[in-house]
Amino acid sequence: MLHQQPRAGCYTPPREADERSPFETPDRRCKRDGIDGTSDAEPAEGPFSKAEVARVLSSHSYQTEDTAYEFTTTTFRKTSRLTVGHPKPDGPIFRWFRSWNHERITNEAKAMELVSRNTTIPVPRLIDHGGHPDGRRYLITERIEGITLSEIQRRSCLQPLGQSHPGDVPCQQCFDQAHANAVDFINTTVLPQLAKLTSHTRGIDGFVMPPRWLSPDIQPPWRGMKQWKTLPREEPEYVFQHGDLGAHNVMVNPDTLQATALIDWEYAGFYPPGMERWTGTLDRDVYAKLGRDLARPIAEFLGEEYLEYYDKWSDKDELQGLIESGQLPHPDEVKRGLQQAE
Ligand SMILES: [Zn+2]
Numbered sequence: 001m002l003h004q005q006p007r008a009g010c011y012t013p014p015r016e017a018d019e020r021s022p023f024e025t026p027d028r029r030c031k032r033d034g035i036d037g038t039s040d041a042e043p044a045e046g047p048f049s050k051a052e053v054a055r056v057l058s059s060h061s062y063q064t065e066d067t068a069y070e071f072t073t074t075t076f077r078k079t080s081r082l083t084v085g086h087p088k089p090d091g092p093i094f095r096w097f098r099s100w101n102h103e104r105i106t107n108e109a110k111a112m113e114l115v116s117r118n119t120t121i122p123v124p125r126l127i128d129h130g131g132h133p134d135g136r137r138y139l140i141t142e143r144i145e146g147i148t149l150s151e152i153q154r155r156s157c158l159q160p161l162g163q164s165h166p167g168d169v170p171c172q173q174c175f176d177q178a179h180a181n182a183v184d185f186i187n188t189t190v191l192p193q194l195a196k197l198t199s200h201t202r203g204i205d206g207f208v209m210p211p212r213w214l215s216p217d218i219q220p221p222w223r224g225m226k227q228w229k230t231l232p233r234e235e236p237e238y239v240f241q242h243g244d245l246g247a248h249n250v251m252v253n254p255d256t257l258q259a260t261a262l263i264d265w266e267y268a269g270f271y272p273p274g275m276e277r278w279t280g281t282l283d284r285d286v287y288a289k290l291g292r293d294l295a296r297p298i299a300e301f302l303g304e305e306y307l308e309y310y311d312k313w314s315d316k317d318e319l320q321g322l323i324e325s326g327q328l329p330h331p332d333e334v335k336r337g338l339q340q341a342e
Contacts (some may be wrong), residue, residue: 019026019083032134065096071143075127079138080105099217099225104266105137111268112238119193122261144261147254149247149282152178158254176258180280181248185259190242191278197240199270201230212244212267213273213290213297220322221313231304241275244269247282257269258305275301292327299329303338307331 062071065084070077080102085093095109100107109129115121124141131137147155157164157171165173202208208228216222242249277297279286298306299339310331315321320326 004097034212043149049322066101067096074142074143075139077138078105078108078115078122079132080136082134082136097217102131102135102137104209105139107204107207107209107268108265109139111265112139114204115265115268117195118197121190121193123265124261124263126161142261144251146251146260149182149250149252149259151177152252152257153247153284155254158257174257177250178259179247179282181257182247182252182259183280185250186245186262186278186282187280189259190245190262191276194240194242195273196268198236199238199240200234200236202231202238203230203269204270206230207269209243209267209269210304211271211301214275214294214302215291219327220315220318221309221328223304223307229305237272239273240272241271242273243276245271245276245278245282246287247284249283255287259304272301295323295326295329299334299337303334307334307338 008298033328053322058073059071061068063069066081067070068077068079068081070079083095083097085095088095094161106129109126112123112126116125124144127140127142129137129139152158152170152286156169157167157173158169165171167173174255182269210216210222213220216225238254242265244264247265248311249262250259252258253260277290279290306329310319310328315329319328322332
């Protein structure tokens with residue numbers, strides 16, 4: 001799956017929303033005219049022909065702190081990385097760490113299999129997935145051509161020459177059209193079909209990936225939590241969810257501006273209805289705010305483990321501060337909510 005085309009001389013991050021900062025979207029675009037994310041898909045004039053550039057771009061690889069991405073002309077491979085250490089000039093080595101960095105690869109592979117087997121939602125076709133002896137895991141899919149909705153937000157007009165929309169770069173009209181199509185795709189193709197996939201247990205095959213809008217690696221009381229429970233229910237009340245509906249995960253055909261696939265299913269699984277927290281928009285500012293004011297969603301969707309970990313957390317003053325700031329719910333409210341649900 002082709003998230004973004006890299007451009008010569010400009011490192012373009014793989015996704016708009018980098019893993020290390022799920023809800024803040026740092027703008028790390030290269031600012032050089034002609035090769036940056038705000039320019040046309042067509043390469044700028046230079047010593048290479050368009051065909052040559054296209055050939056170079058079609059097979060490439062890059063890596064983030066936690067994941068390596070490799071593209072061939074027909075396939076995409078994603079491999080989790082081992083913990084990376086960065087020596088600091090004036091202190092100890094900083095080690096980049098992310099919980100469930102390997103498990104999420106398997107989770108994504110299983111999610112794509114499940115979705116492709118049971119729905120007509122377009123997802124990258126899974127070719128293979130597995131693990132290396134050192135613990136890294138990988139998945140291989142067919143490569144999907146196109147660009148992400150995020151990238152359209154940075155592009156000049158995509159209409160054919162002579163039919164271009166008037167106005168500045170990026171082209172607001174192209175983005176508005178693509179955004180409307182993508183929202184329609186999620187509302188009419190994705191969510192209704194996922195809602196029909198139900199389960200008695202959370203997660204996928206016994207593994208539960210914490211939601212994207214939470215930061216359990218750093219936030220009390222979850223920090224240090226090794227495993228999320230499947231919380232079996234008598235009725236199949238959990239519904240399948242993508243877990244990270246954002247503009248960076250919707251692939252769009254740049255010619256038709258229609259959504260062509262939903263990618264990046266690392267956070268997918270069976271969860272309580274509504275935990276997807278779909279806001280009806282793929283607006284980047286709305287997405288960025290999903291990680292704030294979490295008291296209500298935690299009480300609504302993660303009440304049981306919240307109470308368990310609240311009790312285990314030794315620094316209750318710290319939790320009290322987070323409750324007062326709206327980041328965590330009051331445990332009494334959560335208890336009342338759970339009793340009412342019974
Ligand atoms: Zn346009």
